[in-house]
Each structure stands twice: as structure tokens, then as C-alpha cells.
Amino acid sequence: MASNTLTARRMFAGWGGLPGRVQAADTRRGTPTHAAPRGAGAVAFRDVAKTYRSSAGTVQALDAISLEIAPGSIFGIIGRSGAGKSSLLRTINRLEQPTSGQVLVDGVDIGTLSEAGLVQLRRRIGMIFQHFNLLSAKTVAENVALPLKVAGVPAAQIAARVQELLLLVGLQDKADTYPSRLSGGQKQRVGVARALATGPEILLCDEATSALDPETTHSILQLLRDINRTLGITVVLITHEMSVIREIADQVLVLEQGRIAELGAVWQVFGNPQHAATRALLAPLQHGLPDDLQQRLQALPPAGAYTQILQLGYRGEDGLEPDLPRIAQALGARVRLLHGGVDRIQGHAQGQLLVALEGAAARADWTSFTQGREAIAHEIKVLGYVAESVHPH
Numbered sequence: 272m273a274s275n276t277l278t279a280r281r282m283f284a285g286w287g288g289l290p291g292r293v294q295a296a297d298t299r300r301g302t303p304t305h306a307a308p309r310g311a312g313a314v315a316f317r318d319v320a321k322t323y324r325s326s327a328g329t330v331q332a333l334d335a336i337s338l339e340i341a342p343g344s345i346f347g348i349i350g351r352s353g354a355g356k357s358s359l360l361r362t363i364n365r366l367e368q369p370t371s372g373q374v375l376v377d378g379v380d381i382g383t384l385s386e387a388g389l390v391q392l393r394r395r396i397g398m399i400f401q402h403f404n405l406l407s408a409k410t411v412a413e414n415v416a417l418p419l420k421v422a423g424v425p426a427a428q429i430a431a432r433v434q435e436l437l438l439l440v441g442l443q444d445k446a447d448t449y450p451s452r453l454s455g456g457q458k459q460r461v462g463v464a465r466a467l468a469t470g471p472e473i474l475l476c477d478e479a480t481s482a483l484d485p486e487t488t489h490s491i492l493q494l495l496r497d498i499n500r501t502l503g504i505t506v507v508l509i510t511h512e513m514s515v516i517r518e519i520a521d522q523v524l525v526l527e528q529g530r531i532a533e534l535g536a537v538w539q540v541f542g543n544p545q546h547a548a549t550r551a552l553l554a555p556l557q558h559g560l561p562d563d564l565q566q567r568l569q570a571l572p573p574a575g576a577y578t579q580i581l582q583l584g585y586r587g588e589d590g591l592e593p594d595l596p597r598i599a600q601a602l603g604a605r606v607r608l609l610h611g612g613v614d615r616i617q618g619h620a621q622g623q624l625l626v627a628l629e630g631a632a633a634r635a636d637w638t639s640f641t642q643g644r645e646a647i648a649h650e651i652k653v654l655g656y657v658a659e660s661v662h663p664h
């Protein structure tokens with residue numbers, strides 16, 4: 272994708288083929304610039320609530336949502352099924368209307384827009400979906416051309432634009448192919464090209480990688496990140512996969528029963544989750560003890576020689592890194608690494624190490640190893656004790 276994205280700035284520079292498209296300020300001087308004008312693509316929610324009323328009853332899907340999404344950022348929304356993620360995402364392009372409160376896009380309350388204003392708004396906000404929503408009877412090029420046709424762009428301009436878009440997503444040789452002949456990842460690339468056709472400032476992604484295998488997910492996330500970085504487009508994504516948030520989001524919102532449970536930089540929320548809902552969502556990312564050890568684990572130190580099993584937690588704060596020689600030196604005992612589950616999120620080391628400690632006395636309080644300049648981890652938990660060594664020979 273590298274060469275594609277290198278040319279992306281140039282190809283999107285000043286794309287003003289659409290009525291109402293805001294031109295980037297410095298295109299007059301011929302300087303390559305973002306498709307999204309600098310500072311565009313800001314979203315703000317002001318006390319947003321959404322209630323659905325149906326014969327089945329009333330559901331409060333969103334309640335008291337106030338937050339801001341910075342222009343040019345990647346904003347992730349997570350939460351259990353039914354937490355209100357889709358409802359919230361869909362208020363940004365007014366596919367859902369809040370029952371009360373305001374949604375502002377670039378400072379404009381979109382609840383006040385006329386029909387014509389809404390059409391303009393939706394051209395500035397692209398959207399991609401879990402099941403791609405491509406038209407099966409149309410070729411790749413025709414699918415991508417659709418929003419431009421609807422917007423009344425002349426045919427010659429559409430053809431050139433579609434070529435640019437297909438190059439951007441790496442599908443330049445698939446223009447005349449039908450969706451049924453594409454892989455899931457390729458279909459989503461078509462979805463991305465179509466969503467970018469009108470040169471939007473914001474891209475909404477509704478479980479955009481949930482139907483894809485891990486490798487393809489990774490390549491689509493890279494594409495989204497490239498688009499975000501090179502074109503300055505704000506990306507708002509819903510996912511049930513925490514690994515997706517960890518890989519590309521800057522900020523994350525945890526929704527729980529329609530309310531904000533947690534909100535902040537991904538490394539902070541993932542590194543030190545405050546809410547039970549966040550901890551439950553993050554549990555699959557945590558590595559457990561190997562089964563054989565788990566079975567031998569005892570709650571109290573056994574008589575005779577034993578090994579302590581410790582979990583060392585890292586929250587990504589204060590530049591504290593998992594440093595095994597330092598850990599062994601501080602604990603004054605033999606340390607074996609059982610499992611290393613530490614990731615780097617936005618440059619911060621975060622996660623847990625599981626270690627076996629041989630030849631150190633059991634202690635009730637480990638706080639002295641978690642504080643000050645001598646700290647070896649942010650948190651130390653004793654998971655239990657194993658008689659003898661973890662590798663008795």
C-alpha cells in the first residue's frame with residue numbers, strides 16, 4: 272500500500288468535484304494537501320439520548336452522552352451487544368435522530384439541517400459495513416462510481432476518480448470484476464473506495480472487519496490507518512474485537528447500557544480499566560496460566576520447597592518496562608518467564624507477565640516492588656504456589 276498512499280495526498284488534493292465540497296485552503300498554491308481540510312471532521316455529542324418506542328416497549332439505547340471526537344483522530348467504540356454502539360454511530364450521519372441532545376459536525380448542529388443540508392452532510396461522511404453492502408449486479412467500478420453518479424458528477428470525471436480510488440485501495444486491476452468474485456478483504460476495499468468517493472471528512476465503520484479473518488482484518492486496518500494519516504479523515508469505528516481498538520484507535524469509548532462507562536486514550540483505558548464492563552471486554556486479551564500449571568496451583572505455600580507464581584501488571588505509565596534481569600535482581604531469586612502478555616499500545620508497555628519465582632520467601636505484601644523508582648511493575652499479584660519447581664527434574 273505504501274506507494275498507493277504516497278500518491279493518495281496528491282490524488283485527493285483539492286477534490287472539489289462535488290457541490291458543497293470544502294476546498295482545502297492551500298490547493299491554490301498547488302501544494303498537496305489532505306482531502307479533509309485541516310481541522311475538519313470534528314464530532315461533538317451534547318447530552319445525547321435515544322429512546323426507541325415500539326409495540327414491544329421502550330428501550331433507552333443512549334443516555335447522557337457528551338463527548339468530543341477530535342478531527343483527524345481514530346475513535347473506537349466498544350461495548351457489549353445492545354450497549355448502544357450502532358445507535359451512537361448512526362447519529363453522526365443522522366441515520367438515527369437523537370430523542371434529545373445535539374450532535375455537532377464541525378460545529379454545526381446536524382439536527383437543524385434541511386433535507387438539502389443533510390444530503391451535503393452525508394457526502395462528507397462515508398460509511399462502511401460488516402457485510403460490505405455492495406451491489407452484486409454491478410462491477411467494482413460501478414459500485415465505487417455510485418455515490419458520484421447520485422451526486423451528479425460528469426461521467427468523464429467519475430471514470431478518472433474511480434481509477435484513483437481503486438488505486439488507493441489496491442484494486443486497480445479489479446475494476447470490471449463483480450463482487451461475487453472477490454475475497455472478503457477485497458470486498459471491504461471496494462466498500463472503502465466507495466465510502467471515500469465523495470471525499471469525506473469522516474469515515475464511519477460499523478463492525479467493518481468482523482466478517483474477516485485476522486490477516487485480512489490487519490490489512491484492512493492498515494488501509495484505514497493509511498487513509499486516516501494521509502488524508503486526515505476522522506475514523507469512527509465500532510467493533511467487538513478489542514484487538515482492533517488496540518491496533519489502530521487513538522481514543523476509545525466504552526458504552527454500557529447506553530451510557531459512557533469509560534472514555535480516554537486507548538493505552539490508558541486498556542492499561543488501567545476502571546469499569547467492570549471494560550475489564551470484562553478486555554478479559555479475552557489476557558493470557559492465562561498453562562493448564563498443567565493451573566492444575567498444580569495451590570492457594571497457600573506448601574510445606575517444603577515451592578515456587579511462587581506471580582502476575583506482574585504494566586499499565587503503560589511512567590515509562591515502566593518489563594525488564595527481566597531487573598526483576599530478578601530486585602526479587603533476589605530465580606525468575607522464569609511463563610508467559611509474556613505485554614503489548615505496546617501507542618508506545619506504552621501494557622499487559623501482564625506471568626513469572627515463576629524460585630527461592631524467594633512468600634510475602635503478603637508486594638507493594639514495595641510497585642512504587643517509586645525501584646518499581647518493577649505497576650501491580651504484583653500472587654496467583655498461587657506450586658510444590659517444588661515448575662519444572663521438577
Ligand SMILES: Nc1ncnc2c1ncn2[C@@H]1O[C@H](COP(=O)(O)OP(=O)(O)OP(=O)(O)O)[C@@H](O)[C@H]1O
Pocket residue numbers: 323324325330331332350351352353354355356357358359
Ligand atoms: N430500531 C429499533 N427499534 C427498537 N429498539 C432498537 C432499535 N435499534 C436498536 N434498538 C435497541 O436499542 C439498544 C441498543 O441497540 P444498538 O444496536 O445501538 O446496540 P449495539 O451496541 O450496536 O449492539 P450490537 O453489538 O448487538 O450490534 C438495544 O437494546 C436494541 O435492541
